[in-house]
Amino acid sequence: MNADLSYLNISEYRNMYENLSPAQLVEFSIKRGEGILTNKGALAINTGKYTGRSPKDRFIVKQGSTTDKINWGKTNLPIDEKIFDKLYDSVIKYLKGKDIFVFNGFVGALKEYSMPIRVICENASQALFATQMFRRPNYDELGNFQPEFNVIAAPGFKARGKEDGINSEAFILINFDKKIILIGGTHYSGEIKKSVFSVMNFLLPQKGVMPMHCSANIGDDGKTALFFGLSGTGKTTLSADGRRKLIGDDEHGWCDKGVFNFEGGCYAKTIRLDSEKEHEIYEAIKFGTVLENVVLDKYRIPDYNDDRYTENTRAAYPIEYIGNVEKSGAGGNPKAVIFLTADAYGVMPPISKLSKEGAMYHFMSGYTSKVSGTERGITEPEATFSACFGEPFMLMNPIVYAKLLGERIDKYNTEVYLVNTGWIGGIYGVGKRIDLPYTRAMVRAALEGRLKDVKFTEHPVFKVMIPTECPGVPKEILNPRNLWKDKGAYDDKAEELAVKFYDNFKRFDGISEDIKDIAGAGPRVKSLSHM
Numbered sequence: 001m002n003a004d005l006s007y008l009n010i011s012e013y014r015n016m017y018e019n020l021s022p023a024q025l026v027e028f029s030i031k032r033g034e035g036i037l038t039n040k041g042a043l044a045i046n047t048g049k050y051t052g053r054s055p056k057d058r059f060i061v062k063q064g065s066t067t068d069k070i071n072w073g074k075t076n077l078p079i080d081e082k083i084f085d086k087l088y089d090s091v092i093k094y095l096k097g098k099d100i101f102v103f104n105g106f107v108g109a110l111k112e113y114s115m116p117i118r119v120i121c122e123n124a125s126q127a128l129f130a131t132q133m134f135r136r137p138n139y140d141e142l143g144n145f146q147p148e149f150n151v152i153a154a155p156g157f158k159a160r161g162k163e164d165g166i167n168s169e170a171f172i173l174i175n176f177d178k179k180i181i182l183i184g185g186t187h188y189s190g191e192i193k194k195s196v197f198s199v200m201n202f203l204l205p206q207k208g209v210m211p212m213h214c215s216a217n218i219g220d221d222g223k224t225a226l227f228f229g230l231s232g233t234g235k236t237t238l239s240a241d242g243r244r245k246l247i248g249d250d251e252h253g254w255c256d257k258g259v260f261n262f263e264g265g266c267y268a269k270t271i272r273l274d275s276e277k278e279h280e281i282y283e284a285i286k287f288g289t290v291l292e293n294v295v296l297d298k299y300r301i302p303d304y305n306d307d308r309y310t311e312n313t314r315a316a317y318p319i320e321y322i323g324n325v326e327k328s329g330a331g332g333n334p335k336a337v338i339f340l341t342a343d344a345y346g347v348m349p350p351i352s353k354l355s356k357e358g359a360m361y362h363f364m365s366g367y368t369s370k371v372s373g374t375e376r377g378i379t380e381p382e383a384t385f386s387a388c389f390g391e392p393f394m395l396m397n398p399i400v401y402a403k404l405l406g407e408r409i410d411k412y413n414t415e416v417y418l419v420n421t422g423w424i425g426g427i428y429g430v431g432k433r434i435d436l437p438y439t440r441a442m443v444r445a446a447l448e449g450r451l452k453d454v455k456f457t458e459h460p461v462f463k464v465m466i467p468t469e470c471p472g473v474p475k476e477i478l479n480p481r482n483l484w485k486d487k488g489a490y491d492d493k494a495e496e497l498a499v500k501f502y503d504n505f506k507r508f509d510g511i512s513e514d515i516k517d518i519a520g521a522g523p524r525v526k527s528l529s530h531m
Contacts, residue, residue, distance in 0.1 A: 003102060003118070008150060008180070009092050010100070010120065017124075018102040019142065022131055022288040025101070028124035035125055039300045041287030042315070045125050050170060050186040051293050051310035053194060055392055057186075058172040065176045069202070071397040083165035084173050084182070090164075091184055094157045101127035104145045106135040107196055109329030110260040113209055113253055117196060118147035122154045129189040129290050132318045134196075135264040135329070149179045149199055155187040174199060189292065189316065193267055194393055197251050200262055202395040210254040210404035213390025215239030216247040216261065216331060224259050224331035225447045226252070228389040229340030230368045234421040236268060237436075238340070238443055240280055245326040248319065254334070254408060261329040266322065270294060270313045273304040284321035291315050333412040336447050339389070340419050344369035344381035344428035347494040348420040349480050350473070351442040352464035353456060356409045357521035359416035360402045363388060364508060364518065365501060369422060381428045383500040399512045417446045418464055425483035427493060434477075441472035461494045462523045498523035 002016045017028070026043050029035050035045035059079035060070055070076050101121045108114035119130040130151075137145065158169035170185030172195050181195045201211040215227040217239050224247070229235040240246055248261030249268070268281045270291070275282045285291060285302070292314040295306035304313070319325050339362055341348060354362060366386040387398035394401060408414060421439055425431035445451050456465035457479075469475050476482050484490035502525050508515055 012096040013100045014097055015099045025124050025128040042285050042289040042291045044291045047187040050188045052312040054170050056167050057170045061175040063177050070395050084175055091154050091157050103127050103130040105137055107262050115148045117149050119151040126153050126189050129316050132316050133193050133265040151181040153183045157184040198393045205400055212252045215249050216252050216259050217244040218326050218331040219244045224334045226334050226337045233340035233342045233368050245324050247326045247331050258332040265318045267316050270304050270315050271311050280322050284317045285315050289315050289317040337416045338419055341368045342422035343420045344422050345493050345497045346423040346427045346431040349466045350420050350434055352418050352466050354416045356406055357518055360406050360518045361521040363405055364398045364402050385504040424480055438473050442470055445471050461498050498525045
């Protein structure tokens with residue numbers, strides 16, 4: 001029996017298809033002209049104009065439950081409830097007479113923090129995306145299913161921009177009082193995933209749980225590890241370690257019981273996907289996988305090197321398509337946390353240990369570099385900062401999440417390491433990128449506790465602690481200054497990056513009494529020493 005959607009004012013639809021199997025949804029998608037099958041059976045779709053998130057079109061309804069808790073600004077845009085209501089009514093009218101596809105499921109692997117969600121889609125392919133990305137219910141759970149949050153995705157409905165009180169034809173509106181996410185004008189499925197993630201990032205801290213944009217895995221010894229990092233830092237590659245089971249690829253919570261995955265699937269980037277280096281992802285792109293904006297040849301073989309539609313080509317598949325996974329989606333309290341940065345300035349150590357305050361500082365900074373080729377217009381290294389390694393999805397002030405991290409470091413005696421997967425021996429274009437086998441060796445040494453008895457020295461600028469040795473890694477590469485021919489040039493470049501850290505962190509001034517202690521763990525800036 002189909003769900004009663006009258007509580008959402010959804011009625012007069014043509015047909016409702018609820019919790020169909022992936023095979024059924026693939027069939028509907030093909031019949032409706034939403035996509036075609038690749039040579040290995042994945043459903044290839046093209047999302048049209050929108051091939052990635054549209055951050056300027058994501059709004060949060062300003063109401064009693066959100067006014068004093070949301071970190072309002074360019075990332076979290078406010079919208080009046082009247083504007084939401086008008087657009088909502090328009091979307092509901094638009095859906096009349098149409099087939100709709102409904103997914104009922106959960107976000108969160110731990111029952112006590114699991115959120116039941118209902119995703120109502122205009123497109124069968126987006127219902128397939130939700131089915132593969134979120135956690136599926138069993139038969140008993142479907143019997144009396146009551147969603148805590150609802151997502152309505154109507155990509156074919158285009159708004160009128162300013163006339164409707166928003167910025168364009170696309171919109172992603174989050175209403176916490178009505179517990180609705182309303183998406184229109186964009187076929188990009190990632191908006192469904194990230195908006196639900198944003199909701200969890202707002203609700204969980206109020207329950208004492210730390211939500212995280214990170215990967216997680218677990219070793220045979222039962223020890224859990226977390227990997228934070230922005231795009232291009234190697235988060236997916238390093239967390240997918242054949243010696244350890246993957247808990248989840250992207251979104252997790254950390255409570256007193258330990259770490260738990262929000263999702264039931266992976267949403268992996270596929271641009272320049274290598275069948276050998278990223279074998280598990282490559283093999284996961286098969287029947288049931290949703291492949292977005294990937295170019296196919298006449299035999300429907302994907303060309304992962306072709307970026308004519310976008311650099312942001314994606315594959316969405318259930319986590320069980322990866323062989324070495326932790327099926328429970330959960331692990332214990334982490335003994336090690338890895339922050340990843342791809343430093344194109346060539347000055348950050350390949351691995352360093354952070355104090356609690358240092359961990360909070362680098363967590364709030366969320367530093368990495370963009371280099372030429374990653375975005376149009378970038379011709380030389382450019383520092384970029386994203387608080388909590390996921391600022392677009394963190395609705396509360398970064399200090400809220402940083403404090404949760406600090407509490408957990410204290411409570412569980414967790415060690416935090418900063419790992420540079422970028423350049424050594426010079427800036428991008430002069431030095432070279434750190435060899436992946438060395439990075440893997442450093443990460444494994446940190447996770448396996450083999451750095452506990454090693455001596456550390458403090459970096460004179462960044463104040464991080466550099467190990468004097470690391471198993472499987474040449475000693476001379478551990479201190480980045482050693483590898484620069486011109487030591488003065490290294491010092492100048494380190495100062496330049498330190499200033500960028502300082503300038504970025506100034507935006508947090510005055511938000512908390514603790515901020516001075518955290519800021520004190522940041523780099524020493526010689527040019528500002530007089531201040």
